[in-house]
Amino acid sequence: MAQAQTLSRNQQIVLDIIEKAKGPLKAYSILFNVQKKGINAPQQIYRALDKLIEMGKIHKIESKNAFVACRSSDCEISKATAFSICESCEMVDEISDTKLSKYISSFNHKKGMKFKRFNLEFFGLCKKCK
Amino acid sequence: MAQAQTLSRNQQIVLDIIEKAKGPLKAYSILFNVQKKGINAPQQIYRALDKLIEMGKIHKIESKNAFVACRSSDCEISKATAFSICESCEMVDEISDTKLSKYISSFNHKKGMKFKRFNLEFFGLCKKCK
DNA sequence: TAACAAACGTTATATTATAACAATGATAAA
DNA sequence: TTTATCATTGTTATAATATAACGTTTGTTA
Ligand SMILES: [Zn+2]
Ligand SMILES: [Zn+2]
Ligand SMILES: [Zn+2]
Ligand SMILES: [Zn+2]
Numbered sequence: 001m002a003q004a005q006t007l008s009r010n011q012q013i014v015l016d017i018i019e020k021a022k023g024p025l026k027a028y029s030i031l032f033n034v035q036k037k038g039i040n041a042p043q044q045i046y047r048a049l050d051k052l053i054e055m056g057k058i059h060k061i062e063s064k065n066a067f068v069a070c071r072s073s074d075c076e077i078s079k080a081t082a083f084s085i086c087e088s089c090e091m092v093d094e095i096s097d098t099k100l101s102k103y104i105s106s107f108n109h110k111k112g113m114k115f116k117r118f119n120l121e122f123f124g125l126c127k128k129c130k
Numbered sequence: 131m132a133q134a135q136t137l138s139r140n141q142q143i144v145l146d147i148i149e150k151a152k153g154p155l156k157a158y159s160i161l162f163n164v165q166k167k168g169i170n171a172p173q174q175i176y177r178a179l180d181k182l183i184e185m186g187k188i189h190k191i192e193s194k195n196a197f198v199a200c201r202s203s204d205c206e207i208s209k210a211t212a213f214s215i216c217e218s219c220e221m222v223d224e225i226s227d228t229k230l231s232k233y234i235s236s237f238n239h240k241k242g243m244k245f246k247r248f249n250l251e252f253f254g255l256c257k258k259c260k
Numbered sequence: 261t262a263a264c265a266a267a268c269g270t271t272a273t274a275t276t277a278t279a280a281c282a283a284t285g286a287t288a289a290a
Numbered sequence: 291t292t293t294a295t296c297a298t299t300g301t302t303a304t305a306a307t308a309t310a311a312c313g314t315t316t317g318t319t320a
Contacts, residue, residue, distance in 0.1 A: 008267055008316095027307070041270065046308065051267090062192035063249065065276095065307065084243050093241060100237055104250070107230055111223060112257040113214050119193070119253075120234070124245040138298060157276070171301065176277065181298095195276065195307095 005055050013037055014048040015069070018058055024066035024092045053078065061085065061092055063121050072096040080105055082120040088129035095122070137182075143167055144178040145199070148188055154196035154222045183208065191215065191222055193251050202226040210235055212250040218259035225252070 007015060017033055018025055031045045039045065049067060052058040056077035058067050063085065071094050075081055082095040082104075104118055124130075137145060147163050148155055161175045169175065179197060182188045186207035188197050193215065202224050205211050212225040212234075234248055254260075 010268075039269095042308070043271095043310090044269075047267075062251070084239050084241070084245070086243070087246075093239075093243070095239065097237070100234075103233060104230075107227070107252075109214050109223075109225065109252070111214070113216070113223070113252075113254050114260055115214070115252045115254040116217075117253045118250060120248060120250045121192070122237075122239070122243070122245045123247045123249075124243050127242040130244055140299075169300095172277070173279090173301080174299075177298080 008048075008051075010039060010044055011048045011051055013039065014045060015052055015057055018052075018067055019069040021069075023090060024061050024064055024068045026064075026066050030067075059083075059094070061121070062119065063123075064090070064092075066092075068092055068094065070094065075101075079117045081118070082122070084122045084124070084126075086126035086129055087123050088125055091126050091128075093126075095120075138178075140169060140174055141178045141181055143169065144175060145182055145187055148182075148197055149199040151199075153220060154191050154194055154198045156194075156196050160197075189213075189224070191251070192249065193253075194220070194222075196222075198222055198224065200224065205231075209247045211248070212252070214252045214254070214256075216256035216259055217253050218255055221256050221258075223256075225250075 013034055014030060017030055027042065027045050027049060030049075031039065031042060034045075049058070049060075053060060054077075056070055056075065058069050059075075059078060059081055060067055061083060068083075070078075075094070075096070080101045082097070082100065084093045084095055085091070104120065105115075107115070109115065143164055144160060147160055157172065157175050157179060160179075161169065161172060164175075179188065179190075183190060184207075186200055186205065188199050189205075189208060189211055190197055191213060198213075200208075205224070205226070210231045212227070212230065214223045214225055215221070234250065235245075237245070239245065
């Protein structure tokens with residue numbers, strides 16, 4: 001379990017926006033949303049995003065270059081992440097399924113590689129869109 | 131099983147480069163490599179890449195924005211892809227494991243989403259790097 | 261208080277990807 | 291063969307995503 005971490009000003013601002021959002025946010029869309037708070041440069045966003053990812057507060061959806069808040073709390077600082085992504089409405093939902101996660105984590109690659117982390121992205125149509 | 135498809139000139143050029151490569155290639159690195167063949171613009175690369183992905187000839191490694199040739203032939207036109215990625219040397223290896231693939235494909239999301247496709251990326255250290 | 265690390269602000273630039281439009285080539289029906 | 295249709299190409303321009311580099315400020319600890 002990760003210990004509680006205090007967030008810096010910029011980290012908190014960025015996290016707040018991501019947590020309030022209904023879906024994944026892109027870095028530059030976050031930037032436009034925080035300009036009134038005195039954040040003006042991409043670097044400031046990307047630095048906060050990097051730290052928030054390290055802390056496990058958010059995840060990057062690699063296939064969309066977008067960021068979501070972690071809603072799962074048992075994804076062990078992003079060591080085992082899984083998402084379901086609607087190809088129509090772009091909704092992203094974090095999958096928190098112990099059995100699935102355990103199964104994948106225990107997968108052993110024949111070629112002698114030792115895994116530290118995985119990321120799984122499912123694509124399809126959500127309830128509303130199908 | 132996908133039927134044999136004939137590739138256009140640019141598609142063949144791009145595929146050749148990706149198949150010869152030892153590791154994942156980035157779009158602009160492909161571009162620099164084919165300028166002697168008369169391909170000069172990113173669009174030409176990205177268009178070929180798109181088609182090759184559709185055909186299942188190559189895959190995009192989302193976490194690296196890079197492309198690898200499909201070595202598996204049973205990934206059913208990219209409906210079920212899995213890769214092992216070394217965080218040190220950037221080696222990428224396509225995982226072709228029927229059991230793993232079946233298990234993940236049969237996963238049913240509680241929230242009623244019907245999955246059409248998944249992509250799984252493992253990260254760690256390869257044999258050489260650990 | 262000195263030393264160190266983390267976070268910040270800023271400017272510039274690198275990297276990845278798409279828009280838009282005209283021209284060409286291949287396929288197949290009429 | 292002509293005409294229609296569709297995929298592919300070439301080209302210019304621009305959008306979107308991300309990092310480098312530098313100096314300053316702030317917070318923590320010795
Ligand atoms: Zn999570
Ligand atoms: Zn949807
Ligand atoms: Zn494959
Ligand atoms: Zn390695």
